[in-house]
Amino acid sequence: MNSIDTQTLDPKLDLTFERIVDTPRELVWKAWTQPQHLKPWFCPLPWRTIDCEIDLRPGGIFRTVMLSPEGKEFPGTGCYLEVVEYERLVWTNALLPGFRPAMMQVDASVDFLFTATIQLAAHGAGTRYTATVRHGDEAACRQHTNMGFYEGWGIALDQLVAYARTM
Amino acid sequence: MNSIDTQTLDPKLDLTFERIVDTPRELVWKAWTQPQHLKPWFCPLPWRTIDCEIDLRPGGIFRTVMLSPEGKEFPGTGCYLEVVEYERLVWTNALLPGFRPAMMQVDASVDFLFTATIQLAAHGAGTRYTATVRHGDEAACRQHTNMGFYEGWGIALDQLVAYARTM
Numbered sequence: 623m624n625s626i627d628t629q630t631l632d633p634k635l636d637l638t639f640e641r642i643v644d645t646p647r648e649l650v651w652k653a654w655t656q657p658q659h660l661k662p663w664f665c666p667l668p669w670r671t672i673d674c675e676i677d678l679r680p681g682g683i684f685r686t687v688m689l690s691p692e693g694k695e696f697p698g699t700g701c702y703l704e705v706v707e708y709e710r711l712v713w714t715n716a717l718l719p720g721f722r723p724a725m726m727q728v729d730a731s732v733d734f735l736f737t738a739t740i741q742l743a744a745h746g747a748g749t750r751y752t753a754t755v756r757h758g759d760e761a762a763c764r765q766h767t768n769m770g771f772y773e774g775w776g777i778a779l780d781q782l783v784a785y786a787r788t789m
Numbered sequence: 790m791n792s793i794d795t796q797t798l799d800p801k802l803d804l805t806f807e808r809i810v811d812t813p814r815e816l817v818w819k820a821w822t823q824p825q826h827l828k829p830w831f832c833p834l835p836w837r838t839i840d841c842e843i844d845l846r847p848g849g850i851f852r853t854v855m856l857s858p859e860g861k862e863f864p865g866t867g868c869y870l871e872v873v874e875y876e877r878l879v880w881t882n883a884l885l886p887g888f889r890p891a892m893m894q895v896d897a898s899v900d901f902l903f904t905a906t907i908q909l910a911a912h913g914a915g916t917r918y919t920a921t922v923r924h925g926d927e928a929a930c931r932q933h934t935n936m937g938f939y940e941g942w943g944i945a946l947d948q949l950v951a952y953a954r955t956m
Contacts, residue, residue, distance in 0.1 A: 630887030666850050680847070680871060681879075703870065704847060712848075716883050716890040721870050722796030723883040723902035723925035733891035758890035 631754070635763050637771050638754040641779060645786040647742040647749040648752075651708045652789070653782050659789065663781035666774055673697075678705055681717060683719040700724070703737070711740045734762035750767075751779065798921070802930050804938050805921040808946065812953040814909040814916040818875045819956070820949050821907060826956065827853075830948035833941055840864075845872055851888040867891070870904070878907045883925075901929035917945065 631638065645651070653659045657674035664671040665688050671693070673687035685699045695733040700715035702771050714737040724735070734757065753775050757763040798805065810817070819828045824841035831838040832855050839862070840854035852866040856929040867882035881904040885891050891902070901924065908919040920942055 630889070637888070703884075712888060714884065714888060714890065717870075717881065717904065717938045718925075720923065721879060721881060721904040722802070722879065722923045723904060723929075725925045727881070737884065737888040737890060756887065758885075758892045762890075 628752075630756075632668050632756075633762050635758070636754060636756045637763065637766060638752065639772060639775070640750065640752040641776075642745050643751050643779065643783050644748040646747060647708050647744055649786045649789055650742055650749050650751065650782065652788060654711055659785075663785040664688075664778060666777040666781070677719070678702065680705060680719050681719065684713045704739075706728060708743055713738055735763050736762065736766065753779075797923075799923075801927050803921060803923045804930065804933060805919065806939060806942070807917065807919045808943075809912050809915060810918050810946065810950050811915040812950050813914060814875050814911055816953045816956055817909055817916050817918065817949065820876075820953060821878055827950075830952040831855075833944040833948070844886070845869065847872060848886065848888050851880045862902060871906075874908055880905055885944070901932050903929065903933065920946075 645733045653663065655676060655678050657676055660674050660676070661671045662696065664674070664686065667693040671686055672689045673685070675683055675685040677683045680702055682702050685697070685701065686703055688696045688698070690696065698715060699718060700713050701717050701719045701721060702711070702713045703717075704710055704712040714735070716724055716735040716737065737756045739752075739756075741753045741754070742749040755766060755771065820830065822843060822845050824843055827841050827843070828838045831841070831853065835858045837856045838853055839856045840852070841852055842852040844850045847869055849869050850866065851869055852864070855863040855865070857863065865882060867880050867884060868884050868886045868888060869878070869880045869883075871877055871879035881902070881903065883891055883902040904923045906919075906923075908921070910917040910919075918935045922933060922938065924933065
């Protein structure tokens with residue numbers, strides 16, 4: 623029952639980056655899996671995450687609500703697919719809680735489908751952090767690139783690292 | 790990390806049936822999880838299942854090819870979401886292997902998205918067998934009903950029970 627590995631990556635469909643951070647992976651895990659510790663860093667300022675719901679098990683809900691600087695709310699709901707403590711977190715917006723197939727979500731924070739993986743490995747006192755998003759077609763992948771995947775997820779990680787020092 | 794339960798069932802979106810069969814659940818499991826034991830019973834005759842690929846782990850492939858009596862092939866590819874030996878098998882066609890979001894599959898055996906669960910419990914020497922399919926909207930649920938979900942999955946189960954006597 624091992625998890626799927628990175629051999630399924632497709633450069634035309636997937637986006638990925640890896641960074642070494644000095645945050646212990648237990649804290650990175652906590653920041654990703656507890657709403658009160660996720661909201662402070664999850665989207666790049668001046669956007670804010672104003673709500674978050676987490677049921678940390680395969681099929682459990684992962685819901686966030688982002689607030690734009692103009693005051694518009696962007697909800698997003700998905701479910702977890704794999705939960706391996708301190709190591710691996712996988713979720714998708716292609717399935718709703720209970721693994722129900724999702725219809726495209728109007729007014730959601732993104733209007734394409736993706737599956738995201740956060741992979742953590744100890745690296746000295748810190749963490750080797752690998753984030754990957756998989757898409758169903760090249761259009762969705764391009765759209766995610768154009769909305770600033772690398773910058774957005776990178777800034778969020780910077781915010782996580784800074785926040786973790788206060789945890 | 791417990792699996793999601795049946796509390797997420799929605800009568801407008803989901804189809805389910807339960808039957809007691811005299812097949813031991815170890816054999817039911819084998820019939821659902823090994824290609825050579827799935828092909829003999831998986832679709833109601835005179836349709837046949839001419840190919841099957843199974844990688845039995847979350848994110849692993851579940852692919853079948855059905856052949857109509859007229860000789861037309863209907864492939865379908867999805868991935869497993871939960872694999873709990875002898876108890877619970879969950880898969881979806883909303884995600885491809887590696888949890889990649891699926892695009893609608895042209896010429897596939899079905900043209901709507903669903904997540905299916907087979908739940909098995911020992912019942913005397915036999916099995917309490919519960920099959921459930923979840924859909925994203927009422928249209929998909931109606932379509933699945935109209936294409937004969939109850940009859941089709943019921944006949945397939947009869948075929949499984951008959952085949953299991955020869956295993």
